[in-house]
Amino acid sequence: MDSLNIPGTGRTPTVAFDFATGHLRMSGESYPDDVATFFGPVFTALRAYLAESVLIPIQFDMELLYFNSSSAKVLMNIFQMLESVARVGRPVSVIWCYEDSDESMRELGEDFSEDLHHVAFSLRNVPVGSIG
Amino acid sequence: MNFNLFAAEEQAIEKARKLGEALAVAAPDCAADFEELVEAFQRSTREQRRLVRVSDRLQAQLGAANQELERRRQEAETALAHLREAQEAIIQAEKLASLGALVAGVAHEINTPVGIAVSCASHLADATRELRRLSDDGTISRGDFARYLATAGDTATLILTNCQRAAQLITGFKQVAVDRASAERRRFNLSKTLQETLASLQPKLRPSGHTVTVLCPADVELDSFPGVLSQILANLVMNALTHAFPDGRAGRLTLAVELSDVNMVRLSFADDGVGMSEDNRLRVFEPFFTTRRGHGGTGLGLHIVHNLVVGALKGSITVDSAIGTGTRFVLLFPRQTPERD
Ligand SMILES: Nc1ncnc2c1ncn2[C@@H]1O[C@H](COP(=O)(O)OP(=O)(O)OP(=O)(O)O)[C@@H](O)[C@H]1O
Ligand SMILES: [Mg+2]
Numbered sequence: 513m514d515s516l517n518i519p520g521t522g523r524t525p526t527v528a529f530d531f532a533t534g535h536l537r538m539s540g541e542s543y544p545d546d547v548a549t550f551f552g553p554v555f556t557a558l559r560a561y562l563a564e565s566v567l568i569p570i571q572f573d574m575e576l577l578y579f580n581s582s583s584a585k586v587l588m589n590i591f592q593m594l595e596s597v598a599r600v601g602r603p604v605s606v607i608w609c610y611e612d613s614d615e616s617m618r619e620l621g622e623d624f625s626e627d628l629h630h631v632a633f634s635l636r637n638v639p640v641g642s643i644g
Numbered sequence: 645m646n647f648n649l650f651a652a653e654e655q656a657i658e659k660a661r662k663l664g665e666a667l668a669v670a671a672p673d674c675a676a677d678f679e680e681l682v683e684a685f686q687r688s689t690r691e692q693r694r695l696v697r698v699s700d701r702l703q704a705q706l707g708a709a710n711q712e713l714e715r716r717r718q719e720a721e722t723a724l725a726h727l728r729e730a731q732e733a734i735i736q737a738e739k740l741a742s743l744g745a746l747v748a749g750v751a752h753e754i755n756t757p758v759g760i761a762v763s764c765a766s767h768l769a770d771a772t773r774e775l776r777r778l779s780d781d782g783t784i785s786r787g788d789f790a791r792y793l794a795t796a797g798d799t800a801t802l803i804l805t806n807c808q809r810a811a812q813l814i815t816g817f818k819q820v821a822v823d824r825a826s827a828e829r830r831r832f833n834l835s836k837t838l839q840e841t842l843a844s845l846q847p848k849l850r851p852s853g854h855t856v857t858v859l860c861p862a863d864v865e866l867d868s869f870p871g872v873l874s875q876i877l878a879n880l881v882m883n884a885l886t887h888a889f890p891d892g893r894a895g896r897l898t899l900a901v902e903l904s905d906v907n908m909v910r911l912s913f914a915d916d917g918v919g920m921s922e923d924n925r926l927r928v929f930e931p932f933f934t935t936r937r938g939h940g941g942t943g944l945g946l947h948i949v950h951n952l953v954v955g956a957l958k959g960s961i962t963v964d965s966a967i968g969t970g971t972r973f974v975l976l977f978p979r980q981t982p983e984r985d
Contacts, residue, residue, distance in 0.1 A: 584698040585959070616701050620951050623694050626688060 513564065516557045518559035520636050525576055525583075531561050534568040539575035542583035551586050558590065562597050570594065574621075577611065591628060598630035605632040611640045649696070653689045657682065662800055699819070718790055731931075738948055750817040752847040757806035757813070768799040816840035820869035820874050827871050827956070829981065833967060834864040834873075834901060834909070841874040844901075845881050852885055860901040867908065867980040872956045879945045880913045886936070888917025888971060906981050914972035919965045958982055 513531045520526035520540040520586045536558075544550035572594060574587065591606065598604040606628065608621035619633055625633040648654065650760050660682045682762060711795040775792045778784040820840050838860055842849070866873075881897070892950040896916045920935075927933045929950040934943030943965070953961040959977025 542792065579698070580702065581695050581699050584695055585691070616704075620694070622702065623697060626690060644679060 513557075513561055516554070518554075524593060525579075527554055529554075529557065529561070531557075534570045536570060537573040538576060539573070539577075541578040542579070543574050543580040544583075547582040547586065551583075554591075555635075558593065560574075562593055567602050570605070571605045572604070573609065576604060576611045577617075587624065588627075591624065591631070592593075595631050596629055598628075603632075604630070605634065605636050607636050609636050609638050612637055650689060650693060653685075653692075657689065661683065661898050683742060690892075692917055706736040722979050723840040725934070734944060736949055737953070738944065739875070742878060745878075746817065746820060746844055748847070750813070750844065753817075753843065754812055754813050755811050757809040761803045761806040761810070764802045768796060768803075771799075802856070813843065820844055820871070827869055829867070829869050831865060831867050832870045833862075834866050835860040835862050836902070837870045837873060838877060838899060842881070845878060848882070848885060852889070854885075854889070855894070855896050857896070857898045858900075859898070861903075864901065864903065864909070865980075868977075869956050869981065872952050876949050876952055877913070883945060884913075884917065884971070886914040886941075888919075890918060902977065909975075909977055909979055911977075912972055912976045913975075914970060916970040919967045919969050919971055921967060925965045929961075938984045951975065 515531050516527060516529040517526040517575045519526070523541065524544045525538050525540040525542040528535075528539075532622070538609060550635075572590070576583070578586075579587070586641070594606065608624065610617035621635050660678075664675065664678050665684060667678050691947075771792055775784070775788065779786055817840070820837075831846070835858075835897045838858060842856060842858065884897055886894075898912075898914045900912050900914075902910050924933075924935065931947040932943040933947075934941035937943070951959055953959050953975055957975075957977040958981055959975055961973060961975050963971065963973050965971040
């Protein structure tokens with residue numbers, strides 16, 4: 513399956529889903545004018561990918577620095593989809609990046625991992641300004 | 645006090661769980677589906693909690709950004725206020741400097757008539773001493789006496805006219821100096837103020853050899869700031885001397901006044917010097933724009949002139965120039981300066 517690459521803009525994140533290697537990444541800022549228009553194609557591609565029977569491990573890097581409530585719900589939905597495939601045996605890890613001094617972002621990460629039982633969730637702090 | 649934002653949801657979940665237990669006994673087929681529903685509701689509640697946190701975080705970020713914005717705005721405003729103060733200080737300094745130049749001009753200008761008067765007086769003293777000697781010796785002739793009378797008459801006239809000239813210069817300078825220093829508003833004769841200002845610039849003008857032509861109706865009375873006008877003219881003249889004739893050629897300077905209507909004065913000052921490029925012409929009123937950086941130019945002269953014309957005289961100033969054809973500044977301002985806003 514072809515990889516999905518959407519370059520970031522001021523309001524929408526960079527999406528780099530390399531399906532061949534299982535490396536999925538979202539970075540930058542996310543507050544699109546219309547969530548459905550932006551994330552619709554992302555979900556379609558992800559759903560199709562997760563439906564395939566190949567079992568290559570997945571690593572999802574969550575590198576958003578700033579996201580609105582709709583994007584937060586999008587993340588929860590994605591995490592739920594990943595949890596479903598992890599439950600039936602596919603190795604999945606999620607890495608939640610937060611900038612050094614951003615304590616509240618770290619706490620959000622902990623919150624967001626609450627419903628992940630089969631996904632290996634980890635937090636990673638990065639120097640300010642190194643992602644985005 | 646124990647406050648729980650999601651107390652109602654938790655109660656509902658608790659109730660549903662009890663209902664689930666009852667249902668497991670009463671209708672076992674439904675129990676699994678019901679369990680799933682409760683699960684979904686529970687997850688939805690957890691998601692709600694997260695969304696509230698995300699939203700709170702966004703609000704906090706927005707608040708911080710607004711505070712930062714306000715802080716920067718205040719910083720910018722403070723910087724602007726400082727800049728205005730600095731500009732005010734520069735204008736004051738410029739005023740003092742131009743006053744200093746004026747005093748030097750006065751000294752130099754008065755030197756000539758006073759010098760003539762002194763040498764006439766000493767000539768007269770010599771002639772008088774000589775006549776006394778002849779008179780004491782008893783050898784005085786009719787011719788000696790007639791010669792002495794002629795000398796005394798000539799020197800007295802010269803002394804008188806030169807002292808009058810000096811007195812006249814002093815009066816003029818005094819007026820220019822007072823006007824410059826006080827920036828006072830009063831009624832004045834435009835032609836007279838322009839002449840007095842030019843006279844104070846003579847020590848600079850004369851050695852340059854330029855011809856200065858003044859075309860100004862004698863009877864134009866203004867109710868405005870003569871000191872400001874004088875400072876403006878001095879700046880324009882000094883610029884023409886400094887910039888317009890770099891080759892040292894003797895040029896032509898023309899100061900012309902006409903009333904564009906009864907209430908508006910149109911004052912133009914032109915030189916037939918080297919002129920300037922269009923790029924420079926567009927920038928001459930900018931603060932610190934100078935083509936003589938490092939040669940004593942601060943680039944504030946015309947900026948101050950512009951501020952004086954617009955701020956004090958409530959008028960406007962434009963400049964026409966082209967390489968090789970010279971430069972003309974045109975000021976348009978009301979005869980009677982309107983009261984401040
Ligand atoms: N009569 C003129 N002819 C040609 N160029 C002129 C004339 N008047 C002004 N300029 C140009 O405009 C520039 C700005 O003039 P301004 O009076 O503001 O500054 P300055 O004379 O260079 O420095 P300062 O007046 O502070 O000593 C001058 O450097 C010069 O290039
Ligand atoms: Mg100047």
